[in-house]
Amino acid sequence: MISTLSTPINESLLSARERRVRFATLLLIIALAVSFLASVGIGPMQVSMLDSLSVITAKLGLHESNVSATVDTIISAIRLPRTLLAILVGAALAVCGAAMQGLFRNPLADPGLVGVTGGASLAAVSMIVLGGTSLTFISEWLGQYSLMVASFLGALLTTSLVARIATTKYGTSVTSMLLAGIAIGIVTGAAVGFLTYLADDSQLRTLTFWAMGSVGGATWQSVLTAGSFIAIPLVLIPLYAKELNALLLGESEARHLGIDVEKVKRRLILLTAIAVGACVSVSGMIGFVGLIVPHLVxxxxxxxxxxxxxxxALLGGLFLLVADIVSRTIIAPAELPIGLITTLIGGPFFIGMVVYRARSNAL
Amino acid sequence: MSLEVKNLSLKIGTKKLLSDINFKLGSNEVVAILGPNGAGKSTLFKVLSGEHRHYEGQVILEGKDLKSWKASDVAKLLGVLPQSSALAFPFSVSEVINLGRLPHSTGRVLDHQLITEAMSKADVSHLADALYPSLSGGEKQRVQLARVLTQIWQKNDLGERYLLLDEPTSALDLPHQHQTLSLARDLAKEGVGVLAILHDLNLAAQYADRIILLSEGLCVAQGDVKTVLTPQQIESLYGIKVTVMSHPEHHYPLVVAS
Structure with missing residues (x-):
């Protein structure tokens, strides 16, 4: 049935978007590189972008370092890990948000909405508050990884619970999944509140800071540990792009296109749990990145x-990096928790989306 | 070869939705499934498209049990047009149709050519760049049709191709109803077996080779158009009195409520 005439490819059909994608990718990479240098340079001790660049290239072994030892230490021990962590966490949260929105065919879905963040934070708070008392055996056994492993397990447990509630033998209901996720979010929130009540003064400070989110505690160790967890979903989730596209048509339609829908769902849920668990354990509760970033893209x-x-991933990394730069400069020398900034931007953004969708009757 | 259903029954809970259905769809015919609401037409489609898997009996696609086919291979032979699709994300029309090529990896030049052809067959070429959610119900239905057409457009060595259409004309205006069903006829000529759920008895009479009548999960009649569409049969199926006439030119039955 194919016509033998060779039809010229209509460039305007598929390529207009692709040209824009290429342009946007380039733009984001440049912006990310500039913000990276800015983030490394900005702080109580200002370092110019050129010097920052030279520190980094020296670290990579390209030439001898030509800046003072103090600057070198500040950058390599404090600012570099912090910058990398902001990018990693932002990228992971944004990709997880995008994946969940595709999975649930709802642009308002977010790791926070299906209970992943709630479960992860309850587990992490339990470790912070009870790690020295009733949960000593875990913190002794897992050491530095205890917070990360707890968050991951919390994330996985709640998502599996939500998935189990929503799944019957006829498939997974998106509506019940969202509702169950919201309910679990509320319950874990209450449990976190109870643990906060039990916490002593120093734990309370950690908790407060952690509950508002921060990448300020980044060390090379935390970057590498969290990074190795985050890297897996960050690489694997984009491999499910075609499946997610088909899922947007509906689960039956995806099945008719030959996709094993249940398997794809299970894997994506597991991957997002890994990423969100790792993010929460290392940077606390940073909301709305997963909602805003994919929406803008x-x-x-x-x-x-x-x-x-x-x-x-690119925009998420950039977004959180810029938010972090703002968080440490806006009330310098004090520091604003980064989660406050993302929430202050994200909350109104979310309401705007809901209003728009209600008006256009699309929800 | 064929798509064949043998002694198919399906229960959900204690409710029997399909009992002992038998039929065979050849790869060069159009078969219409008719029946009142709740007769089990859509359920039958869900079995054929692999969505319900806990049925009794057998579905045989190209001589092999449907359950032993790989899902990705079935997708190359069997296209399913849903009644309506919930796509709310702003894909453009050509992107939606492009999703039909997902089971194949034939490269974008060929894909693009197939998409262009399917768009013109479904009369949506002028909508190529429009955003899917902004279309009317009928336009959406035609875009989905084009998507399913690109999915099974090419012959392949796995077997013959089949197309399941669930009320393909429900949102269409008169010319597009006929366009869609004559497209189904053309496909049958090319060797694609078409099974369509229809509500319009006259459309079925005009375009189908055979008709299967379903009622309460049972197959109450099947056969060629003239033997199935009799006043007695339609009356017992739908509970209304009808007159069946012969089309003055083409001599297929015309059903009119009396």
Whole structure:
């Protein structure tokens, strides 16, 4: 049935978006590189971008360091890990948000909404508050990894619970999954509140800071530990782009296109649990990144997951990095928790989306 | 070869949705499934498209039990047009249709050519760049049709191709109803077996080779158009009195409520 005439490919059809994607990718990479240097340079001791660059290239062994030892130490011990952590966490949260929105065919879905963040934070708070008393055996056994492992297990446990509630033998109901996720979020929130009540003064400070989110505690060790967990989903989730595209049509339609829907769902849920667990354990509760970033990408480049996931990672990294720069400069020498900034931007953004969708009757 | 259903029954809970259905769809015919609401038409489709798997009996696609086919291979032979699709994300029309090529990896040049052809067959070429959620119900239905067409457009060595259409004309205006069903006829000529759930008895009479009548999960009649569409049969199925006439030119039955 294929016509033998060779039809010229209509460039305007598929490539207009692709050209924009290429442009956006380039733009984001440049912006990320500039913010990276800015983030390394900005602080009580200002370092110019050129010097920052030279410290980094020296670290990579390209030439001898030509800056003072103090600057070198500040950058390599404090600012570099912090900068990398902000990028990693932002990228992971944004990709997880994009994946969940595709999975649930709802642009309002977010790791926070299906209980992943709630479960992860309850587990992490339990470790912080009870790690020295009733949960000593765990913190002794896992050492530095105890918070991370607890968060991951908390995330996985709640997501599996939500998935189990929503799954019957006829498939998974997206509505029940969202509702169960919201309910579990509330319950874990209450449990976290109870643990906060039990906490002593120093734990309380950790908790407060942690509950508002921060990448300020980053060390090379935490970056490498969390990074190795985060890297897995960050690489693997974009491989499910085609499946997620098909899922947007509906689960039956995806099945008719030959996709093993249940398997894809299980894997994506596991991968997001790993990423969110790792993020929560190392940087606390940073909300709305997973909601805002994919939405902005979709708005400019459309919903195709082949671009959406990768560009969300880039924009997510950039977004959180810039938020972190703002958080440590806006009330310097004090520091604003980064979660406050993302929430202050994200809350109104979320309400705006809900209003818009209610108006356009799309929810 | 064929798509064959043998002694198919399906229970959900204690409710029997399909009992002992038998039929065979050849790869060069259009078969219409008719029946009142709740007769089990959509349930039957869900079995054929692999969505319900806990049925009794057998579904045989190209001589092999449907359950032993790989899902990705079935997708190359069997296209399913849903009644309506919940896609709310702003994909453009050509992107939606492009999703039909997902089971294949034939490269974008060929894909693009197939998409262009399917768009013109489904009369949606002028909508290529429009955003799917902004379309009317009928336009959406035609875009979905084009998507399913690109999915099974090419012959392949796995077997013959089949197309399941669930009320393909429900949102369409008169010319597009006929366009869609004559497309189904053309496909049958090319060697694609088409099974369509229809509500319009006259459309079925005009375009189908055979008709299967379902009622309360039972197959109450099947056969060629003239033997199935009799006043007695329709009356017992739908509970209304009808007159069946012969089309003055083409001599297929015309059903009119009397």
């Amino acid at each position: 979709r708005l400019t480049l459309g919903p195709d997951h082949r671009y959406l996931l990768v560009l969300s």
